[in-house]
Amino acid sequence: MGQVTPEVEQRVQQLRQKLQEASYAYYVLDAPIMEDTVYDRLYRELQQLEIQYPQLISLDSPTQRVGERPATQFTSVRHNIPLYSLENAFNIEEFTAWESRWRRQAPEIDTFEYVCELKIDGNALALTYENGVLVRGATRGDGIAGEDITQNVKTIRAIPLRLNMETPPPVVEVRGEAFLPIEVFEQINQERQQAGEQLFANPRNAAAGTLRQLDSRIVARRKLDFFAYTLHLPAEEQGTPGAGDSRSRGLQENYQLPITNYQLPITQWQSLELLQQIGFRVNPNRKVCSSLEEVRDYYNYWDTERRNLPYMTDGVVVKINSFALQERLGFTQRFPRWAVALKYAAEEAPTRVESIAVQVGRTGALTPVAELDPVQLAGTTVSRATLHNSSRIQELDLHVGDTVIVRKAGEIIPEVVRVLPELRPQDAQRFQMPSNCPVCGQTVIRPAGEAVTRCINTSCEAILKGSLIHWASRDALDINGMGEKLVQQLVDKKVVQSVADLYDLTVEQLTSLERMGKKSAEKLVDAIASSKSQPWARVLYALGIRHVGSVNAQTLTQQFRSVDQLAKASAAAIEGVYGIGPEIAQSVYQWFTLPANQTLIQRLKTAGLQFATEDRQDAYPTSEGNLPLSGKTFVITGTLPTLKRDEAKELIQKAGGKVTNSVSSKTDYLVVGEDAGSKLEKAQALGIAQLDEAQLLEMLNN
Numbered sequence: 001m002g003q004v005t006p007e008v009e010q011r012v013q014q015l016r017q018k019l020q021e022a023s024y025a026y027y028v029l030d031a032p033i034m035e036d037t038v039y040d041r042l043y044r045e046l047q048q049l050e051i052q053y054p055q056l057i058s059l060d061s062p063t064q065r066v067g068e069r070p071a072t073q074f075t076s077v078r079h080n081i082p083l084y085s086l087e088n089a090f091n092i093e094e095f096t097a098w099e100s101r102w103r104r105q106a107p108e109i110d111t112f113e114y115v116c117e118l119k120i121d122g123n124a125l126a127l128t129y130e131n132g133v134l135v136r137g138a139t140r141g142d143g144i145a146g147e148d149i150t151q152n153v154k155t156i157r158a159i160p161l162r163l164n165m166e167t168p169p170p171v172v173e174v175r176g177e178a179f180l181p182i183e184v185f186e187q188i189n190q191e192r193q194q195a196g197e198q199l200f201a202n203p204r205n206a207a208a209g210t211l212r213q214l215d216s217r218i219v220a221r222r223k224l225d226f227f228a229y230t231l232h233l234p235a236e237e238q239g240t241p242g243a244g245d246s247r248s249r250g251l252q253e254n255y256q257l258p259i260t261n262y263q264l265p266i267t268q269w270q271s272l273e274l275l276q277q278i279g280f281r282v283n284p285n286r287k288v289c290s291s292l293e294e295v296r297d298y299y300n301y302w303d304t305e306r307r308n309l310p311y312m313t314d315g316v317v318v319k320i321n322s323f324a325l326q327e328r329l330g331f332t333q334r335f336p337r338w339a340v341a342l343k344y345a346a347e348e349a350p351t352r353v354e355s356i357a358v359q360v361g362r363t364g365a366l367t368p369v370a371e372l373d374p375v376q377l378a379g380t381t382v383s384r385a386t387l388h389n390s391s392r393i394q395e396l397d398l399h400v401g402d403t404v405i406v407r408k409a410g411e412i413i414p415e416v417v418r419v420l421p422e423l424r425p426q427d428a429q430r431f432q433m434p435s436n437c438p439v440c441g442q443t444v445i446r447p448a449g450e451a452v453t454r455c456i457n458t459s460c461e462a463i464l465k466g467s468l469i470h471w472a473s474r475d476a477l478d479i480n481g482m483g484e485k486l487v488q489q490l491v492d493k494k495v496v497q498s499v500a501d502l503y504d505l506t507v508e509q510l511t512s513l514e515r516m517g518k519k520s521a522e523k524l525v526d527a528i529a530s531s532k533s534q535p536w537a538r539v540l541y542a543l544g545i546r547h548v549g550s551v552n553a554q555t556l557t558q559q560f561r562s563v564d565q566l567a568k569a570s571a572a573a574i575e576g577v578y579g580i581g582p583e584i585a586q587s588v589y590q591w592f593t594l595p596a597n598q599t600l601i602q603r604l605k606t607a608g609l610q611f612a613t614e615d616r617q618d619a620y621p622t623s624e625g626n627l628p629l630s631g632k633t634f635v636i637t638g639t640l641p642t643l644k645r646d647e648a649k650e651l652i653q654k655a656g657g658k659v660t661n662s663v664s665s666k667t668d669y670l671v672v673g674e675d676a677g678s679k680l681e682k683a684q685a686l687g688i689a690q691l692d693e694a695q696l697l698e699m700l701n702n
Helices: 006-028 036-052 092-105 150-154 182-194 203-211 216-221 268-277 292-308 323-329 390-396 461-472 484-492 499-504 507-511 518-533 536-542 550-559 563-568 571-575 582-593 595-607 645-654 678-686 693-701
Strands: 076-078 087-089 114-120 123-130 133-139 145-147 171-179 225-232 287-289 313-320 339-343 348-360 365-377 380-386 403-407 415-419 453-455 633-637 658-660 669-672 689-691
Touching: 006 036, 087 092, 092 292, 092 323, 092 339, 114 268, 114 292, 123 203, 133 150, 150 216, 171 203, 182 203, 203 216, 225 268, 268 323, 287 292, 292 313, 313 323, 348 461, 365 403, 380 415, 390 415, 461 484, 461 499, 499 518, 499 595, 507 518, 536 550, 536 563, 563 582, 563 595, 571 582, 582 595, 633 645, 633 678, 645 658, 645 693, 669 678, 669 693, 678 689, 689 693
Parallel strands: 087 339, 633 658, 633 669, 669 689
Antiparallel strands: 076 145, 114 287, 114 313, 123 133, 123 171, 133 145, 171 225, 313 339, 348 365, 348 403, 365 380, 365 453, 403 415
């Protein structure tokens, strides 16, 4: 522990202030003031100083967002202020009836305003700040008590660890909604599918499951977001007059950190503006409405436009703007009388379960799928719906032949919501998960503490087929020409019984298969041979170890530079890698202990695959931080003439650029290939510069 000098202490404070300002501008104002490379450099400097002088670490330091070790359990905490539910209205007529009820309590009120906010489909959080520092984050629970998930809450970048206030009140309570953006949700499900894990049904469930993770490192990787909507300040904290209602002056041109002038809000709108000033993201699509007609227009507009939002919303929250009128109306036993949730009708439809099929994935997981009488839902024809696992089927009490309600409700995966038992045929059969694998016939197991039933026969054809498809997939070994139909033939005809057998295939063997000519066979043999040059990270991902997605594989290979290092590592050593939790570590450790897998590695080594990371010089010098594309954000759309998308992404990243999946106001360039879709339209609407492949390469060369 080093001796702290005034200069060191001052530098630590300066770094925290700069990083806080940068986070506020990026996450709240959507107006970055600092390049990513600069932020990373300042963050590392602060991190090193705190390692050298641990006595300077504080709860509000940006380095303290992610914990080093998982929690053992969550504790129940009582809320300082109850979190009430909202009364629901499902159409404008019900909203009109709600308005009539509250107006009967205040008949003399002629002029009033509503604040309309989109109802985010996520999970409510209660945040407590003491002297401006976040000290507790809790789930809603039953509204009276919730679970203390402070360490997980700290990982959400849109939640400030310290309020942007010069002299904060002793206690500030903030309420809001944690949610997963749709793009992030789809990425998580893609990674879970690649890792052989069960998919999340919708972003709300995924957010709830994420918040209850004991390992905050997992929470940090899932990139939850947050919108604040309620602010509780003690009444005696009047602040300094001068802030008032900021609708007329605009926040961005006046913001300063920390704020010194604020006024106790007297309306919901002022409260939202103050929340944004002190460091929170507030939904930008809010509106003050002075009549029922304006509320109706807002509601109808977002009923259509919500499909273009980057997050899920299932309605509109309407609140009386005046806090004085809110206080007068008060609460019922369950709801505030001054607010209502004006919900959109869920897109549901009845249909009949014709049968239930059981699929076997590459990790052996058995997934029941309802085969439905086709029905139109959310603009698509739905004929199948996942049932997740046997526990879900038991909850539904589902029988083959049942009439069920299927919902999409803007969600990604169709799901069976409920059964209509009154329409059940007399001969309907209760479904039971099979005790034997439907593919290989071996006995299946359901491990203790898991909801998923698995086939553990490594020779199972379903597992082998899934493993081969995964091995050849784009993010793994990227073997062009090896699709599902070919894999089906290779396994059915016993030509391939292991991924290692791919490297022994001959043109003669392939031409004996249906619809495989000599030229196609030669191309496939060449593609398989080329896959031997894929890097160690891709090979590790391709092995299909449970819970190891492409991102985790990259993380592991940066620490374990060869397969021999990883195979010899203990579970504790693997878990010690930043970003790798105990579940992943145990899975990797156990995989390498199995003799069959050790034999597979040896065969693949003999075939010439890459099982070590070569040390090499990067194409660009990084010491000065002046890379050609430093600080620039790119999105790639369409098919490029010569570069694969992954190759273009790698070139941009090596040159200091950042590649994201969706176009936003933060995007600097859209790289456009053939068959560009909606991303091009959005970029044109936002005035974002477009590059073709030649222009991108010229920029890289310059």
